[in-house]
Amino acid sequence: MNLCDNRQVVGVSCGDYSRAGAFAEYVAIPARIAYKLPENLGFAEAAMLEAVSVALHAVAVTELKGGDTSLVIGAGMIGLLTLQAARAKGCSRVFVADIDATRLQSASELGADQTILASGTELTQQILNLTGGRGVDVVLEAVGRDETIATAIDCVRKGGTVTLIGNISPQVNLPLQKVVSRQIRLQGSCASCGEYPEAMELIAAGKIRVAPLITAVAPLSDGPNWFARLHSHEPNLMKIVLDPRIGSGTKG
Numbered sequence: 001m002n003l004c005d006n007r008q009v010v011g012v013s014c015g016d017y018s019r020a021g022a023f024a025e026y027v028a029i030p031a032r033i034a035y036k037l038p039e040n041l042g043f044a045e046a047a048m049l050e051a052v053s054v055a056l057h058a059v060a061v062t063e064l065k066g067g068d069t070s071l072v073i074g075a076g077m078i079g080l081l082t083l084q085a086a087r088a089k090g091c092s093r094v095f096v097a098d099i100d101a102t103r104l105q106s107a108s109e110l111g112a113d114q115t116i117l118a119s120g121t122e123l124t125q126q127i128l129n130l131t132g133g134r135g136v137d138v139v140l141e142a143v144g145r146d147e148t149i150a151t152a153i154d155c156v157r158k159g160g161t162v163t164l165i166g167n168i169s170p171q172v173n174l175p176l177q178k179v180v181s182r183q184i185r186l187q188g189s190c191a192s193c194g195e196y197p198e199a200m201e202l203i204a205a206g207k208i209r210v211a212p213l214i215t216a217v218a219p220l221s222d223g224p225n226w227f228a229r230l231h232s233h234e235p236n237l238m239k240i241v242l243d244p245r246i247g248s249g250t251k252g
Contacts, residue, residue: 023223048081052195055084056199058189064090070137072142073097080213081210085202088207088208093114095127097117097123099119102236119148121151124155137156138162144166149172158184161185213239214239215239219244222242
């Protein structure tokens with residue numbers, strides 16, 4: 001369970017619930033967290049299951065009513081998967097905002113009704129224009145900074161929901177008066193909780209597309225190079241899949 005007091009996650013760096021072993025040759029895990037993959041789900045796509053489950057969980061805890069209008073702030077990997085999850089779970093319109101045009105192009109290709117290259121007050125104004133001054137029913141915030149969370153609150157309608165997925169900043173300033181006076185629900189979303197079977201089903205059925213988000217499939221021996229590139233914040237790297245079955249130098 002994602003909220004278990006004794007939670008452990010294999011391979012994460014967080015000291016609170018780290019469990020070593022993700023790069024070991026053999027790993028012992030509880031049987032209850034092992035899933036049999038569908039035959040039509042490849043290795044690289046299966047490596048995206050955790051990220052897809054995070055997106056599905058965020059949409060689940062948002063408690064959509066059906067036909068909701070939504071805004072996804074942040075078109076990174078989780079944001080692009082959340083866009084697709086929101087669509088798969090019944091949102092009538094999904095807008096995506098980011099300050100990176102390349103990522104917004106990906107959002108368009110993955111089904112966003114409209115992409116918005118803006119942030120802050122400019123983003124708020126565009127959302128109000130698109131919704132007749134009302135605001136969206138739901139904002140799925142996949143960044144986690146002061147500005148993006150404040151903008152999310154400005155973009156949602158009275159009585160709407162802002163679901164917080166991103167957590168780049170451990171602490172942010174909250175525009176409390178707006179949240180209280182407009183009766184906005186702030187909903188946190190932590191990891192996933194039982195969404196793996198649904199994630200497998202949606203990927204296998206093509207309802208959530210993960211292949212466009214896989215930057216490369218590389219051998220395990222190339223791992224240090226890819227980690228270095230990710231750590232240096234090289235632009236437009238999404239998911240790198242390390243496959244120990246393939247030889248050195250193979251890219252996908």
